[in-house]
Amino acid sequence: MSTTERHSLNSPTIPRLLTLPLNLVPESARTIVLAQILNRVFAPELIAGELDFLAHRVMRITIDDARLSYRLTLVNQKLRAAPANQVEDLSIEGNTYEFLLLATRREDPDTLFFNRRLRLGGSTELGLYVKNFLDSLELEQRLGMLLTLMRGATDLLQRFGQQR
Template identity: 35%
Template structure:
């Protein structure tokens, strides 16, 4: 039987009764990232690994968001600037830059213009919009070092992102 003759599989959620589907949707909508810290042993191992693969994953994700939710014109002050993202409990240090063509991995950065440091949990909560950058910053869970004007630009750009539009949700 050819692939063209197969019927599409129904979405799993459509197979559930309405009330159960609603309860599951409500429960998933109220889930929060639990408090956690990655083990120090893991951080020591990860810190010794090449940082290129996770840095490349970060710039790839940023480039996919570029022009869709990250307005290129608002990022112009980042052109030629070196940024560093530290995931403190994971032992990751991700260096990247921005130019006219987009984000790219930065190599051999001795003194980045801006360093953002937080735990994996806090970055995840920030990305999922469970926490905002101001709350993390004032509780000293997000640390900014270097050019604070550049840090404010990054923060304000992230705050302006319409994540629901990116995910295809409608209000």
């Protein structure tokens, strides 16, 4: 068994029962909410044009253990839900725990992508833009209480999450 497979097998997953309520909400509605949150969090970067690489391109984010998927695009300097009929240019897939590690900076994007704990599909060039963007972010002061909550969720998942 490879190191990546071992790491993936030891990664805690969110119990399916906890994801049921979110799975009842249509993907488009969930994506609209996520886009609104990201537009606030990334407001300075959006104004500066740092996300222009996503203009009219579709990025799908899939959280495997939660069975959730989001399709985002950039239109007029704002992240939006991508139309269902628009082909995706990039996909990023992983479990809740890995996305929390990324968001809380407990693991850097290079490590998560290189070890295939987060998987990229589609346009390699677009994937590199996204990875470099994530790597350059300094969000600690902006996220405040949200970062504290995400760190707590990461700790809880690590401690009590289901092991595969």
